[in-house]
Amino acid sequence: MDKDAQMIAVMSNALINLQVKYRSSNITDRMQIRPELEKLLNRFSNYQKLLLQEGTISTDTDLSEMETIKSEIDKAANKQQLLAAIAKTISFLITKI
Amino acid sequence: MNYSKTIKIFALSILFVSFCSCNKQKAEALKVAAERFRNEAILSLEQMNFLFNKSIEIVHHDIEQEVETVVNDLNSIDNIETINAALLDHWTIEAEMGNDVTASMNKEFEDLKLHYYQFEAIFNSVDQGNLLNKNSVKKAEKHAINLTLQLINFSKILKENQFRFTADRVLMIERMKFAKAEENEKLRNELLKNVAKEFVELRIKENSTKESAIKQCLKAAESGRNIAELIKNYDKLNVQDVLNSIKNSMNFATQISGGNEKIADLLVKFESVENTIKEDPYWQIILKQDINSNNN
Numbered sequence: 551m552d553k554d555a556q557m558i559a560v561m562s563n564a565l566i567n568l569q570v571k572y573r574s575s576n577i578t579d580r581m582q583i584r585p586e587l588e589k590l591l592n593r594f595s596n597y598q599k600l601l602l603q604e605g606t607i608s609t610d611t612d613l614s615e616m617e618t619i620k621s622e623i624d625k626a627a628n629k630q631q632l633l634a635a636i637a638k639t640i641s642f643l644i645t646k647i
Numbered sequence: 648m649n650y651s652k653t654i655k656i657f658a659l660s661i662l663f664v665s666f667c668s669c670n671k672q673k674a675e676a677l678k679v680a681a682e683r684f685r686n687e688a689i690l691s692l693e694q695m696n697f698l699f700n701k702s703i704e705i706v707h708h709d710i711e712q713e714v715e716t717v718v719n720d721l722n723s724i725d726n727i728e729t730i731n732a733a734l735l736d737h738w739t740i741e742a743e744m745g746n747d748v749t750a751s752m753n754k755e756f757e758d759l760k761l762h763y764y765q766f767e768a769i770f771n772s773v774d775q776g777n778l779l780n781k782n783s784v785k786k787a788e789k790h791a792i793n794l795t796l797q798l799i800n801f802s803k804i805l806k807e808n809q810f811r812f813t814a815d816r817v818l819m820i821e822r823m824k825f826a827k828a829e830e831n832e833k834l835r836n837e838l839l840k841n842v843a844k845e846f847v848e849l850r851i852k853e854n855s856t857k858e859s860a861i862k863q864c865l866k867a868a869e870s871g872r873n874i875a876e877l878i879k880n881y882d883k884l885n886v887q888d889v890l891n892s893i894k895n896s897m898n899f900a901t902q903i904s905g906g907n908e909k910i911a912d913l914l915v916k917f918e919s920v921e922n923t924i925k926e927d928p929y930w931q932i933i934l935k936q937d938i939n940s941n942n943n
Contacts, residue, residue: 562809569814569817604800619786623780623784630776
């Protein structure tokens with residue numbers, strides 16, 4: 551188990567145990583424990599997001615690049631459709647001559 | 648108009664139209680491969696999102712349980728002055744606890760999905776501009792590889808880390824404690840047996856959900872690898888080659904989800920795909936900058 555996996559396992563168990571404790575407590579204790587529970591939940595969630603980011607390769611720049619490629623291909627499609635229409639028209643006209 | 652010139656123009660026009668039609672089929676096949684990649688990738692991200700959410704899940708009450716909690720809390724309060732705005736605030740926050748964390752996690756995955764939607768969108772009109780867009784199609788290759796390697800990374804993250812269903816485990820512990828506290832021995836044993844069975848079922852469910860997400864990531868990675876290869880060899884392939892390549896890739900994906908292969912074996916197989924991509928001089932030129940920056 552690497553460091554990330556160990557950390558996830560520790561935080562996961564802590565979140566489970568703290569929730570069990572929280573739910574079995576009276577209202578006075580729950581009001582005191584709640585900030586701690588929220589803090590742990592946020593930390594755990596942020597750690598998971600970091601884990602996800604470690605595996606992420608595609609960036610915002612890539613996203614813009616893909617948008618640019620798409621518009622290039624769309625433009626090519628428009629041009630080609632126009633050329634095809636011209637070619638068809640020529641063929642049609644020639645058959646009528 | 649000169650007769651032979653007319654014949655030439657006519658022949659060229661016919662040739663142009665028929666050439667367009669043949670290339671169009673090839674481009675349509677590429678479009679189908681891109682759609683397949685997007686579908687598989689979105690499904691894998693949804694399964695991952697579910698796993699991540701389950702591991703940060705807070706137990707929530709239904710309305711009836713919430714009313715019961717408030718009644719119990721009110722009954723337990725001795726000092727009437729403590730029934731105030733802060734107490735009502737507490738119950739409100741308690742009922743909504745974890746919602747913002749889940750929403751934020753969902754946003755992370757929605758952002759990731761955008762990349763796969765955008766990749767597929769590149770090919771929306773590829774069949775209509777098949778003769779003029781070769782260079783642009785080639786530019787999409789880098790993104791196909793990056794998005795594929797990303798899915799392989801995600802499958803490894805899933806494999807290496809545990810994803811417990813937190814809220815289910817909390818309720819499980821409560822049921823175990825309840826069963827253990829039963830004084831009637833016969834009833835206690837019955838309750839313990841039931842809760843033990845439920846625990847084993849939960850553990851199996853956690854594992855199978857994780858395995859399914861890993862397999863889905865690998866299926867998506869396979870369709871990504873397929874489209875990257877199709878783009879790489881696009882000029883050399885004919886329509887039948889493209890269709891065969893997609894068919895072979897789909898067969899392989901079916902094998903992955905068939906469940907006969909072990910996750911560890913599948914990951915080894917995809918690590919070799921990853922290494923091939925990273926070590927192949929052809930891909931290296933395309934990916935050099937991205938791979939280097941990712942290893943930093």
